[in-house]
Amino acid sequence: MVIETNITKMFGIKHPIFSAPMGPFYTRELALAVSEAGGLGVLSNVNLLNTDPTKEHLESMKYMVEHTDKPFGLNILTSRNNRGVKDMVRKVPKLIMSDPKIKEQCRYILTSAGSSRFLPESKYFQELRKVSEIKHFHVAPAVWLADKCVASKVDGIVCTGTEGGGHQSFEKVTTLVLLQQLNEKYPDLPKIACGGFATGEGLAAALSLGAGAIAMGSRFIASKQSEFHEKYKALIPPGVPQDTALYWGAFGPIRLWKNKYALEHPAPGSKEEMVEHEKNITMDDMLKDLGAYQKVYEGDTENGAVLLGQSIGIIDSIKDVSDIIENIIKNAEATIRKNSALLK
Numbered sequence: 001m002v003i004e005t006n007i008t009k010m011f012g013i014k015h016p017i018f019s020a021p022m023g024p025f026y027t028r029e030l031a032l033a034v035s036e037a038g039g040l041g042v043l044s045n046v047n048l049l050n051t052d053p054t055k056e057h058l059e060s061m062k063y064m065v066e067h068t069d070k071p072f073g074l075n076i077l078t079s080r081n082n083r084g085v086k087d088m089v090r091k092v093p094k095l096i097m098s099d100p101k102i103k104e105q106c107r108y109i110l111t112s113a114g115s116s117r118f119l120p121e122s123k124y125f126q127e128l129r130k131v132s133e134i135k136h137f138h139v140a141p142a143v144w145l146a147d148k149c150v151a152s153k154v155d156g157i158v159c160t161g162t163e164g165g166g167h168q169s170f171e172k173v174t175t176l177v178l179l180q181q182l183n184e185k186y187p188d189l190p191k192i193a194c195g196g197f198a199t200g201e202g203l204a205a206a207l208s209l210g211a212g213a214i215a216m217g218s219r220f221i222a223s224k225q226s227e228f229h230e231k232y233k234a235l236i237p238p239g240v241p242q243d244t245a246l247y248w249g250a251f252g253p254i255r256l257w258k259n260k261y262a263l264e265h266p267a268p269g270s271k272e273e274m275v276e277h278e279k280n281i282t283m284d285d286m287l288k289d290l291g292a293y294q295k296v297y298e299g300d301t302e303n304g305a306v307l308l309g310q311s312i313g314i315i316d317s318i319k320d321v322s323d324i325i326e327n328i329i330k331n332a333e334a335t336i337r338k339n340s341a342l343l344k
């Protein structure tokens with residue numbers, strides 16, 4: 001038995017499970033494992049020190065098509081502060097078009113942490129839309145931001161609530177409430193639920209709330225295939241939701257594991273405060289911040305930025321991606337059956 005939804009049909013995938021993008025880190029092996037296991041693997045906007053994000057996307061896409069025939073996607077952070085963003089928005093669609101295999105398999109571009117208009121305005125993306133089955137989704141952490149996505153004519157939205165790991169917004173709406181709000185306002189808009197998912201019961205709940213799939217970050221970090229440092233992964237099974245909180249990140253608030261680095265970056269009080277602060281961010285500051293990501297990538301989980309979500313409280317082991325997906329589907333099916341048996 002499979003769980004067929006508007007999203008599995010849209011992307012031609014077996015299971016309604018996506019990996020969430022987790023830049024600035026590499027998620028190439030992870031994306032490959034997720035796509036191979038029947039979900040949709042998403043390549044992150046890699047922005048570690050000494051990397052060229054457009055080149056990284058090209059290398060990652062080539063890697064994907066060399067190792068799988070399954071569909072996959074990629075993320076572009078459209079924040080003005082994101083290094084190389086203009087280049088990515090112009091060149092990535094062009095690169096996808098120039099390789100027939102990539103054009104066939106790269107089916108999903110997720111933009112986030114910036115404007116939802118940026119990508120649709122790119123003339124190469126407009127061309128790509130005409131010659132491929134590419135779909136554009138944008139992350140919407142609140143209803144008014146989903147309104148903007150709809151105005152940008154996205155194909156769908158990723159509804160990410162405040163319990164999610166890493167990149168966050170000032171809205172602080174939980175996934176539970178956000179999904180219900182968006183389901184009410186945009187019942188036909190394809191939606192992927194994100195933030196706080198790691199179990200089959202969670203997937204069943206997301207489907208009940210109008211989503212056609214879930215995307216998971218923290219759950220997949222704690223997998224054998226993810227490229228994260230073993231020390232990073234090891235924090236997850238014993239972790240509880242309260243080990244994470246919102247702090248100050250380069251592109252807005254981020255949910256971090258509470259360590260020395262996090263405590264030195266208190267959460268911004270308001271959006272206005274953040275905007276004011278961002279105006280004064282220099283290239284030096286950006287590089288210093290990237291250094292904190294580099295540190296954690298190399299295993300320094302005390303002085304680096306450890307991005308994790310509250311979902312660590314429901315993850316108890318580091319497993320194979322295929323086992324994670326199989327288990328979630330099995331439990332989601334059991335939950336859906338159990339719930340339908342409530343009807344008398």
Ligand SMILES: Cc1cc2nc3c(=O)[nH]c(=O)nc-3n(C[C@H](O)[C@H](O)[C@H](O)COP(=O)(O)O)c2cc1C
Pocket residue numbers: 020021022023024025044045075077111112113139160163164165166167194195196197215216217218219307308309310311312
């Ligand atoms: C290590 C890490 C890095 C992240 N980087 C990005 C990113 O580059 N772009 C983005 O849109 N979201 C990013 N996020 C957020 C995730 O895409 C997703 O919203 C989040 O992981 C969902 O919550 P979960 O961890 O409970 O599954 C990141 C999250 C983590 C944990």
